[in-house]
Amino acid sequence: PTTIVDELGIALANLTDAATGAFTPTLRLGVTGLSRAGKTIFITALVHNLLTGGRLPGFTPLAEGRFIGARLAEYPDATIPRFAYERHLEALTGKTPVWPDSTRQISQLRIVLKYQSKHWYSGLRGPSTLNLDIVDYPGEWILDLPLLGLSFAEWSAEALERAHRPGSGKEAKPFLELLGSIDPHKEANDPDAEKLAAAFTDYLRRSREHGALSTLPPGRFLLPGDLEGSPALTFAPLPPSDQRARSSSLYAMLEHRYEAYKDRVVRPFFRDHFARLDRQVVLVDTLRALNAGPAAVADLETALTAVLSCFRQGESNALLRPFTRKIDRILFAATKADHVHHTSHDRLEAILNRLVASASKRARFAGAETKSIALAGIRATREGSIVEGGETLPTIIGTPMAGEVLDGTSYDGKTEIALFPGDLPERPDSLFEDGTPVALNFLRFTPPQKLDRNAAGDVVLPHIRFDRALDYLVGDWLA
Numbered sequence: 001p002t003t004i005v006d007e008l009g010i011a012l013a014n015l016t017d018a019a020t021g022a023f024t025p026t027l028r029l030g031v032t033g034l035s036r037a038g039k040t041i042f043i044t045a046l047v048h049n050l051l052t053g054g055r056l057p058g059f060t061p062l063a064e065g066r067f068i069g070a071r072l073a074e075y076p077d078a079t080i081p082r083f084a085y086e087r088h089l090e091a092l093t094g095k096t097p098v099w100p101d102s103t104r105q106i107s108q109l110r111i112v113l114k115y116q117s118k119h120w121y122s123g124l125r126g127p128s129t130l131n132l133d134i135v136d137y138p139g140e141w142i143l144d145l146p147l148l149g150l151s152f153a154e155w156s157a158e159a160l161e162r163a164h165r166p167g168s169g170k171e172a173k174p175f176l177e178l179l180g181s182i183d184p185h186k187e188a189n190d191p192d193a194e195k196l197a198a199a200f201t202d203y204l205r206r207s208r209e210h211g212a213l214s215t216l217p218p219g220r221f222l223l224p225g226d227l228e229g230s231p232a233l234t235f236a237p238l239p240p241s242d243q244r245a246r247s248s249s250l251y252a253m254l255e256h257r258y259e260a261y262k263d264r265v266v267r268p269f270f271r272d273h274f275a276r277l278d279r280q281v282v283l284v285d286t287l288r289a290l291n292a293g294p295a296a297v298a299d300l301e302t303a304l305t306a307v308l309s310c311f312r313q314g315e316s317n318a319l320l321r322p323f324t325r326k327i328d329r330i331l332f333a334a335t336k337a338d339h340v341h342h343t344s345h346d347r348l349e350a351i352l353n354r355l356v357a358s359a360s361k362r363a364r365f366a367g368a369e370t371k372s373i374a375l376a377g378i379r380a381t382r383e384g385s386i387v388e389g390g391e392t393l394p395t396i397i398g399t400p401m402a403g404e405v406l407d408g409t410s411y412d413g414k415t416e417i418a419l420f421p422g423d424l425p426e427r428p429d430s431l432f433e434d435g436t437p438v439a440l441n442f443l444r445f446t447p448p449q450k451l452d453r454n455a456a457g458d459v460v461l462p463h464i465r466f467d468r469a470l471d472y473l474v475g476d477w478l479a
């Protein structure tokens, strides 16, 4: 709690700022999550809701009538791609609404929020402003942090050990065969490096398609951003050798590129972007993992542990020590909650809470608060109920995307259906202790095809618990 002296200090500082017009505070919000977790939808919904003062009863500044409005502003760093808000919104609100393209690389957007502060002195200086800088980046990229502590030989040993595990067999085989046919001590040449990198990338890609999230690094191999094809991404792990590598050998070439990847790609990302965040939201497609079964849930847990260890603060994370750390809140969000009935939303939150609890026990964030929320940035379903055998079952109503199949029925993307999605377990423990699979009926739905408009004529995007998320992430900065 602040004392009256603090309050006076803040009041004076604010008045001085208002007088000189020099200072607008900036809140840097990171939005991350693995591929397809829902980052693009989350940010599009966030910006749209703020710009149009959406239906957000749980967003305190709006509920208290202190939120005045928002506008987009030029992002201060002109070298970072801008989050394509308008293009994404157009996809969602066009004549035939479709889901927009997903996040492929880092992008940013600045939105300026205007509000009336509730402090006693605020009447003296009128409305306040806050710059909200949103930084969207692939979760795959933070899995690279451990590489900063590994030499090429150490990383190679780890990566090859993983590739040799029985579970990786099929996916890793072409890469391992190629590796066996190339002598790393021969003269360096680009075609060999390219072949090896391509086979290694292919192995990473295929193992991810089969559900393995934890075998990802290097992150840019899966989501290269604008680095596709550049030498910094053209390397692969090589077996150890007792021979000292000549400087002109293939081994030396790949080692050099690995070091360049760390120096030019990984380190700048952490230094210039990650380490400058104030708050972070981690989006998790919990339902997809639950639907895929216990192995996928276990794998998600491993991946989250790796992601979360990067948020570990201060002393305990030697790799981040060179960068200043200050994230004070982390929100975990189980996305796409509109795939289950609202009676399961609390359960979904409890499951996510449990998933990240074991991960964060290891990560131990000193000084950062965390919270889990089940949400849908854009709600694609309504709710209903059907009576079956005398029992009333809660359903969700939506239009499955073209090509979706469930129980032998294939959908055309035009037909609305009512679906009993299944229940989530009441106690998350049952899921983790017995490894009992959750029987969900899971279909991808088209985005809502008919949207309401508000009094000002703006489209209203329906959501689930999105206002709570917004309140947790931004609300106190608008106090």
Ligand code: GDP
Pocket (backbone or CB within 6 Å): 033, 034, 035, 036, 037, 038, 039, 040, 041, 042, 099, 100, 101, 102, 103, 335, 336, 337, 338, 339, 375, 376, 377, 378, 379, 380, 381, 444, 445
């Ligand atoms: P990204 O890779 O993290 O940027 O993921 P996206 O935001 O592009 O989301 C991937 C896909 O998940 C979208 O194309 C949608 O099909 C689906 N999705 C994301 N958010 C929601 C949501 O709130 N509700 C529903 N029903 N689907 C969603």
